[in-house]
Amino acid sequence: MIRTAALDALPVRTALPALATALYGDGAGGTAVLTAPPGSGKTTLVPLALAGLLVDGAPERRVLVAEPRRIAVRAAARRMAWLLGEEVGEHVGFRVRGERRTGPRTRVEVVTTGVLLQRLQRDQELAGVDVVILDECHERHLDADTATAFLLDVRAALRPGLRLLAASATTDAEGWARLLGGAPVVGAEGVSFPVETVWAPPRRPFRPPLGLRVDPAQLQHVATVVRQALAERSGDVLCFLPGVGELAKVAGLLAGEPDLDVLQVHGRAPAETQDAVLAGPGTRRRVVLATSVAESSLTVPGVRVVVDSGLAREPRVDHARGLAALTTVRASLAAAAQRAGRAGREAPGTAYRCWDRAEEHRMTAFPAPEIAVADLTSFALQAACWGDPDASSLALLDPPPAGALAAARSVLAALGATGAGGRATARGERLARLGLHPRLGRALLDGAAEVGGRLAAEYVALLSEEPPRAYGDELALVLRRARQGGDGYGGRWRQEVRRLRGALRQAGADAGDALVAEDAAAGVVTALAHPERVARARGGGFLMVSGTGAEPERESRLREASWLAVAVADRPAGAASARVRLAAAIDERTAREAAAPLFAEGQEVRWADGDVRAREVSRLGAVVLRERNLARPEPALVRAALLEGLAETGLGLLEWTPGARGLRARMAFLRGVLGEPWADVSDTALLARAEEWLEPELSRARRRADLARVKVAEALRRLLPWASGQAGRFADLAPESVELPDGRRVRLAYPEGGSGEPPVLAARVQQLFGVRETPRVAGVPVRVHLLSPAGRPAAVTSDLESFWADGYRAVRADLRGRYPKHAWPERP
CATH class of the missing domain: 3.40.50.300 (P-loop containing nucleotide triphosphate hydrolases)
Structure with a gap:
């Protein structure tokens, strides 16, 4: 009715x-x-x-x-x-x-x-x-x-x-x-029940959230506000927290309160707990601790008060390392409004906000769309099966980030889910129908052939929803506990296993019972799902083939393994290594088979530790399997390593004689004064054109010491404009020296670094007697440093004619007094 x-x-x-x-x-x-x-x-x-x-x-x-x-x-x-x-x-x-x-x-x-x-x-x-x-x-x-x-x-x-x-x-x-x-x-008009907002800020600021970590003092403050709400208002209390771990911690802080039932509701809560929350109030007051699942759609009967921690969880993905994680963020204004609305569903209510009202101007209007921050592999497979592999024609409020979508499409190609043009293959369509992340779908289909349909389904079910931490971090042991478990997770796991077995039968891929031992199957299935997380032991920890370090818990037996297939790992903000949450021990054969596309062998010649290092290496991604030193590496690889060394260390690897420095300064001067076709000889430009001006010396070099023997001046001359014929004018436009009236040639000092300053002519005053006009280089007057007979500076000018007319008189008076034996004519 x-x-x-x-x-x-x-x-x-x-x-x-x-x-x-x-x-x-x-x-x-x-x-x-x-x-x-x-x-x-x-x-x-x-x-x-x-x-x-x-x-x-x-x-x-x-x-x-x-x-x-x-x-x-x-x-x-x-x-x-x-x-x-x-x-x-x-x-x-x-x-x-x-x-x-x-x-x-x-x-x-x-x-x-x-x-x-x-x-x-x-x-x-x-x-x-x-x-x-x-x-x-x-x-x-x-x-x-x-x-x-x-x-x-x-x-x-x-x-x-x-x-x-x-x-x-x-x-x-x-x-x-x-x-x-x-x-x-x-x-539509809303419920007529008003919701009063009470701001309940802490007395002192908290440390900001970092990854999944929330300052314990902030959770203590939330518990305090819950007690305040219980004392000041009637009805049940709904408290919003970012994650399951925070629910448990605040529940612990509220434990022991008289005549109070504390319930925890989240997406993985047992059905009986969810039913108890939605059934309505009993004889005792209730505090319902909830994640964001209670923001929308749900009416929790009896709730008159909401306590909002102001925190939420959002996904983040390290696409380069294949690691996905959740991070704690400040809730948006829209989320805060949704949460507060839960207090006024049945009667007037109150929303306690555990922050200062002035902080709201820093809160975003809406939560970040998942497409902007999440792993897009499943989305990319859906788009490919829909016939739009790059999602360019889909009507979306926000387009997928190009980098994240490219990473997702690469994963699909590696799984064989997509082919030419990114179109879905028959295998891709099978994976899409499984209702799993494509990585887990691959592990289910291929794992069934390797370990049998039952074990493949059981392990994939464990991987599709992370087991409780209390189950441990060894996947085979977790399987045995899930089979025995009478908790909510165990029930959901068994239901998912039945679903996956059914999906395998529909796909004609259920190989029946176990084909290998349970412990070995754990590693096979995990490695099929996450080949980039296969990891080898090194120095007390592990190195994944993706290049990321991995560390099991200090007391974990996983530390004893030589190889791991890592099922769950996260990388805390600022941490050098990922934390291993769930993994299985494997052998090298399983590792190589699972990550076969990442296997490579051959010569590796690189610049390392300040010189060329040549090895013959077989590796699995970043993990080196075998290596030996090479006495005669391929010349092209050596050449590339030397160029790498130049780029890393700089031109200081070369021996810059005074002649080479002077030639470079003259070339830089002409570049600054005349521009093209005179070459740019700055550090950046020379490094960029190293292959051009350092040949053939570069091809003959084998190690760092060979670079030090390069005749740099001779190499630099290759950058002169020979093709245009201008190189022949170099000595005239930027001469090394100028001839003075006494027949001697005096070297010009060109400034290094192409500063644009004119070259310097330093000569004794008597040597310049008879030189009425300032010498010019490429049309630019040189800067004349006039020296005393002892070689000490007496004057500096760029206009000798004006100097003889005006400045010489004072210089003459000073020098006559100090050097009376020298001739100091009035009109030199």
Whole structure:
């Protein structure tokens, strides 16, 4: 029996006429954006209304509701079924990975966005579906963005009559409206219950989060604010924290509080815990500690108070090393609004914010879209199977970063998932249908042939959802504990194993029972999934073939292994090595087979430790397997190493005689005065053209000492403009010396470094008697340093004629007094 009173109380009811007009009215485009505050009923009432389940005689439609999380899928389906007075699986059903509850009468089906993507790849027309609702689109999950792009393609090419609705409480409504082709924005009034905001800043600043690390003092402050809220307000408390580890720590700080139940809810929480949270209050007050899963779609009955830590988790990927990790960030303003809204779903409430109000100007408006920060391998495979390998034609609010997409496409090519032009191969399409990350899909399909379908499915299930840390870090031991485990993880793991076995059977790839020992199978499957994380022992730690160091925990038995296949690792900010969270010991044969594309052998001639080092090496990526010194390396490799040394060390490797320095200074002077065709002989330019002016000496050299024997002046002359014929004028334009009236030649001192300063002519005053005008070089007057008979400076001028007329008189008077035996004519 329909619960009419509960439906009538949902404020979004007032928006239903406008929504129906936007989707089905005359001239309607078939798309719309619905903005409705938390608790208004957009997730529950709107799908039922569009499906025609609330009014007798209304048009019957099939509605597909896509939610970002499994917990939200189950909660939404359960709530809609309750409103209809039915059980889940009748008119309202749901489907998540590995679980389905629908029936022949189902008209509203709630699915995860991942399940929607799988369905679109199998059936692009979405046969039988009339409306798709993308709920909580503000969260900007990658699957949701991808599904939206695919649905817009479907509407444009196959089914223009398919209706599409984007719904959220806090979102960039105008941006979504543009994406959906100028869709109208329909707004709904919110719940009439006000939410008071209380700022509860700490007394002193905390250390900022670093990776997954959160200052313990900040968690202590959150626990203190929870106690404050319990004392000042009535009702249950919902406290938002960034991750499962923080939930456990704050739960520990609240342990022992009298007449209080502390519950923890997150995406991996056991179903019974989720049910207990959503069932409503009991005889004792509750504190529900939650991650971001409780921001959207969920109404936690009895909650009147929200305590917001102000922290969230976002993915980060080191594409060069193949390491993905989560990092702690400040929550966005949109997330803070969503969290606060949970307090006013049923009655007036209060939101305690564990920061100062003045800090809000530094908070971002919306969370970072997942496409901008996540591993894009799965997205790239979806795009390739869709027929758009570079995703250039997909309608996305934010384009994928070019570097991250290129890295993802490289992974797909290495897995054999894509071929020419990045198009999906038959293998790629099989991988896409598995509902796994492509790396794990490869491990499942290829691992089944290596170790048997059962073990492959069991280990891939462990890799697809990281086991609890309490299970340990040795994968084979973790498998045995998962088989025995009666906890929530064990139940989800067994369900996923059954799903993967079914997928293998459908693909005709289930090789049955174990073909190898369980412990050996752990390494094989892990190495197939992450060949770049195969690691060899070195100096107390390990080196991955990707080039990243890896360190198991200090007490871990994994330290005793010679080789590891690393399943889970993270690299804390600022750390030199990754921390190994889960791995399996393997032998060298398994390592070489798994990372075969990274195997290489041959001569390696490099500049190292200040000289040429030549070895014959076999390696697996960055891991050297075998090596021996080479007495006669290939000349071309030596030459490249010497050029590397010059680039690294600089021109100081060459022997710069006074003649070479002088020649370079003359060339630099002409370059500064006349420009082309005179060569640039700065350090940067000479290093860039080293192959040109240092041949053939460079080809004959074998080590650093040979560079020191190069006749640099002779080599530099190769850069003179011989082709234009100007080189023949070099001695005239930039002479080494000038002849004076006494018949002697005096060397010119050209400034080094091409400073643009004129050369210097230093001569005794008597030597310049009779020289009326300043000598010129390439049209530039030299700078004359006039010296005393003892060679000491007496005057400096660039205009001798003016000097003889004016300055000489004072110089003459001084020099006559000091050197009376010399002739000092008045008119020299």
